[in-house]
Amino acid sequence: MTSRWKIILIGGLVFLVLAAAIYFPILRRRVKRAARLQQQSEEQARRELTQPIAVNPGDPRVKTKLFWVSDAIDSTLAPVTVELPLSNDPVLRSKQVLNTLLAGPVDAELRTLPPDALLLAFYLLPDGTAIADFSEALATSIPSGIVSEQLAVNSITRTLEANVPQVQRLKILIHGQEVETLAGHLDLTGTFVVNTQPALAPVKPASTSGTDKPATPAADKPIAPISGTVAPDQAPNKLAQPERKP
């Protein structure tokens, strides 16, 4: 190889190295931007999937008991009372209290449910059985263990018990599916007892108009399942499975 060719070869290599040095940061920025866009679209899709519960300013502000952990290392629940505008409709009311529970307490260490978990749907059958469908994060982000999984379920059932008397039993689904356990320990195949005493007010169909009225004991007519409730024959299977006191 002549010295002329050597110079051309070295020059070519230097050019390639310089080109790579200039292009590499640009490529890295593009990859980062693409990843950010994908994350944003996932977040957007998740938000679209779970429309925020409309708060009706006309709803009365009531004292609401939410159950979180009493302290960071203790394994017991303690009620925290907050004033919230709550609907009188049991389905909307359940969604409101559960979303507040999911949002967590001021002290993040006292939360019982993962911060990225979402309530995807909530149904109430005329017999008082409620079905709460949570996003997969409830199962994947919760600390594994009997104690932590039981605290999570107990915080949900006790919060419903304290605020929605119409809910007598609760079935928990993960992303629309029945699962065997929450995160390897706690049994989710059955229903959990919420209120042992039947509610004084009958289950009222959910209203989408935002003009909720208090449920009245006089409403003894058959309840037609409409938006927010499902008929027994539409319910997921195995709802007749044994109830368990959490």
Next chain:
Amino acid sequence: MIGLLSVALLTAVMVSPSHSSSQTQQPATGATGPGKLAAASPQGVPGSVASVFGGQVQQGGLNIVVLDPAHGGTDPGARGTGGMRESEIVLDFATQVRRALELQGFQVVQTRQGNENPSFDDRSATANAQRGPVFVTLHISSTGLPGTARVYVNSDLPPLADANGLIPWDRAQAPFLGLSRTFGDLVQGFLTQRFKGSPDTAQTASVRQLRTTAAPAIAVEISSVTVEDRADLDRMAPGVADAIARGAAAFKPSYVVPNTPGAMP
């Protein structure tokens, strides 16, 4: 040379740990799958003579403890700092619990010996195939006060409604709940003596593993994988083993062993 290597390799395979270890014990034959368990027999009478499996049944009461190191295989369970895995720690704990139980005269059957992950039903089947065992599933939590241990028994299950006297597989624990509570309280008592801050009595929870187990059954959960040093957990193992062994020994007189595997107490 190649021939010598082949012979050496063959010998090594034949003397594999799974055959040489006295700890390896396969579940008894006759394990029933999900569905219905064996027909319920009348109240078990100690000293019965005939077994449905043809052999002479053991005289006396409780003699078998089925030990279940939870998780395993692709399921590591709780994961702690420094890569600690619940599935590995409980397997080490099980070795010590086994030794303590054997010193108390119990025969121990493990649901897994290594890094396998039998299903919940397979683990229950290991217990349900035995005649009158007790079942202990071992867990390490990822929360809770480090250095404490809790015993769980299954939450209330509705009464049996099967007219044929069969125990439904998915509620196999139902007739044993009272016995499980007695056993659980005993073990919890011994644990609390050793590990301050633990509860005084057994807790109730809907533990999936316990529901399909037709025997007095408890879950023991130790806190926690969040400790900075694995040695902190390892130091608890002898105390946990001793508490379970003493609890089983104290429970023994109060358990009338049924005649057949999976039969009602």
